[in-house]
Amino acid sequence: MKLRGNTGKVQELPWRRRKTVPVMVGPLRVGGGAPVVVESMTKTDTRDAAATLKQVRALERAGCELVRIAVPDMAAARALGHVVQRSRIPVVADVHFDHRLALAALEEGVAGIRLNPGNIADRRKVEAVVRSAQEKRASIRVGVNAGSLSKTAAARFADNAVHEAMVESALEHVSILEKLDFRDVLISVKSSDVATTVRAYRTLSSAVRYPLHVGITEAGTLLRGSVVSAVGVAVLLSEGIGDAVRVSLAASPVKEVEVGFLILGALGLRETGPVVICCPTCGRCEIDVQRIAREVERRTRSLRTPLAIAVMGCGVNGPGEARQADVGIAGGKGEGLLFSRGRIVGKVREADMVETLLERVRLMAEEEAP
Ligand code: SF4
Numbered sequence: 503m504k505l506r507g508n509t510g511k512v513q514e515l516p517w518r519r520r521k522t523v524p525v526m527v528g529p530l531r532v533g534g535g536a537p538v539v540v541e542s543m544t545k546t547d548t549r550d551a552a553a554t555l556k557q558v559r560a561l562e563r564a565g566c567e568l569v570r571i572a573v574p575d576m577a578a579a580r581a582l583g584h585v586v587q588r589s590r591i592p593v594v595a596d597v598h599f600d601h602r603l604a605l606a607a608l609e610e611g612v613a614g615i616r617l618n619p620g621n622i623a624d625r626r627k628v629e630a631v632v633r634s635a636q637e638k639r640a641s642i643r644v645g646v647n648a649g650s651l652s653k654t655a656a657a658r659f660a661d662n663a664v665h666e667a668m669v670e671s672a673l674e675h676v677s678i679l680e681k682l683d684f685r686d687v688l689i690s691v692k693s694s695d696v697a698t699t700v701r702a703y704r705t706l707s708s709a710v711r712y713p714l715h716v717g718i719t720e721a722g723t724l725l726r727g728s729v730v731s732a733v734g735v736a737v738l739l740s741e742g743i744g745d746a747v748r749v750s751l752a753a754s755p756v757k758e759v760e761v762g763f764l765i766l767g768a769l770g771l772r773e774t775g776p777v778v779i780c781c782p783t784c785g786r787c788e789i790d791v792q793r794i795a796r797e798v799e800r801r802t803r804s805l806r807t808p809l810a811i812a813v814m815g816c817g818v819n820g821p822g823e824a825r826q827a828d829v830g831i832a833g834g835k836g837e838g839l840l841f842s843r844g845r846i847v848g849k850v851r852e853a854d855m856v857e858t859l860l861e862r863v864r865l866m867a868e869e870e871a872p
Contacts, residue, residue, distance in 0.1 A: 515770050520742040522713045525686050527641045528592030528613030530568060532688060532745050533713025538771050539746040540762035541568035541715070542755040543596070548578035555585045557755065562590050564759040568746065570594040570616060579606035586611040594643065601627040608634045614641035614688075619678040620652050620671070632682045641686040644675040647719050648693035664693060665701035672706060687712045688746070692719035696734040703743050713745035720750060727751040728761045735765050773808040776863060779827060780813040787815035789833035789852050797856045798863075807867040811859060812841075829862040831855055 524534025532539050542561055546553040548571055558569055573579045573595045586593045594614040595607030601622050604615050608631070615635065619628045619642075635642055646652075646668045655670035668691040679687055689712050691702040699718055707714060718734040721727035731749040738744050747765065749758045767774035780795035781787075795813040802811070812830030814820030824830025824841040831838040831850065838855060840848045842862060850858045 517740050518742050519744075520707055521711065522745055523685075523711050525641050525688055525713050526639070527568060527594065527688075530592050530613075532568075532641075532715075536745070538739065538744060538766055539567045540565065540759055540766065540772075541570065541594075541746055541748045542566050542758040542762070543570040543572070543748065543750075545755055548572055548574070549581050551581040551584035554581070555588055558585055558589050558591070558593075560756050561759060564756045565763060566591060566755075566759040568592050568594060570596050570748075572596045573603045573607050576603065576606060579603050579610065582607055582612060583610035594641075601631050604631045605634055608638050608640055611638075612640060614643060616643040616645050618644055618646065618650070618671075618675045620675045625678075628678060629682060632679060632684045635686070636684060639686075641688060642679060642684065643688040643690065643715060644672050644679070645690045645692070645715070646672045646675070647691075648695070648698060665691075665698045665705065668693065668698075668702045669705045669709065673709065676710070676712070688715050689713075690715040690717070692717055692750075694718060694720040694730075696730060696737070699734050700737050703738050704741070707741075707743045714743060715746040715748065716744035717748040717750055722752060724751055724753040724757055727753065728757075731761065732765050732768075736769060739766075739769050739771060773806075775805045775807060776802040776809045776811055778802070778811050778813060779823060779830075781815050781819060781823070783815050786818060787833065788835050789815060789831075789838060789855070791815045791833065794831075794852075794855050794859075798859050801856075801860055802863055805863070805867055807863075807870050809863060809866055809870075811863060813855075813859070828866060829859060831859065 522533035524531050544554050544557045546557050592613035595612045596616045597604045599621050604617055622628050648664050651667045652671040652674050655667040659667040672689050672691050691706050693699045716738050718731045721730045747762045749761045751758050763774045766772035778795050778799045780791050783791045791813050810827040812824040812827035814823050815833045820832025824832045825844050830841045837849050837851050839846050840850045
């Protein structure tokens, strides 16, 4: 496993991923050493296929690799076909309780379903779903949340062992699938509490080899949800646990994808395109670091070349940080020193800094293009 440092060089990661078996979700391989997948979920009314497809397009542009869509009723299940046929990324149907919705979603061509088979009382109905998933080569994700424990697990464990009850619930659902000889399984066990989630995944990870979808459920609004998700997911990934990530935010799903990639990028698990390193500014700052950094970040968002761009406010830490980046500026009075791959290559007026950095980034991206 490799990590890009701020110099653009790769180094060994201090953590290794745990071994899981690979499962295909459509053409996407999850687990088995494949890069950690970033997924999200649409927030439109699924019955409005045009609105859902528009959101899927926005997610594709943000780099989302797998999209889940809620299927609350038959009209929603029937609307999936329109999206599935046009989506460039695999679509997973999120189904609860009603096996007919799962069957309909599979008929519409989804790559996978999220379904807890133990919630369907009649085993013949579960069998029908599993047979259909097998025929269509679709995967099934068992997804247990702290709020959706199985009755037996909820009764067996005390309130302070929710993590164990989540794992037990998940294993109950999985064993139903295994008895039907279905192995294209992914699992998640999420709570809105970081410690509970981490405990649950640690236990689950030592019990199974199926790929694990990780995240903190109901994490909150944009800021809190991003922080809580980053903390929880980073603890798990630093222990090698996790094959797919969903950041659950009460915000645009595009933000979920952006935050997901930022977490993976910070851990060195995925290269995410240019990274803007900037100082927090202080009383010594001599240029408008925040404006310049924001502008450079905005205008490099669509690039995929992994580059480090430093925007630093003064000569204290500026030259050191700018020298380590691929391209950087160390601010001075109304101007700054421009660094490129560790060397000073000139002076730039503050008014020209954004365009100068962008031009350098463009050239470097061209050089590094395959
Ligand atoms: S680089 Fe300079 S301006 Fe920026 S935080 Fe450090 S001391 Fe302050």
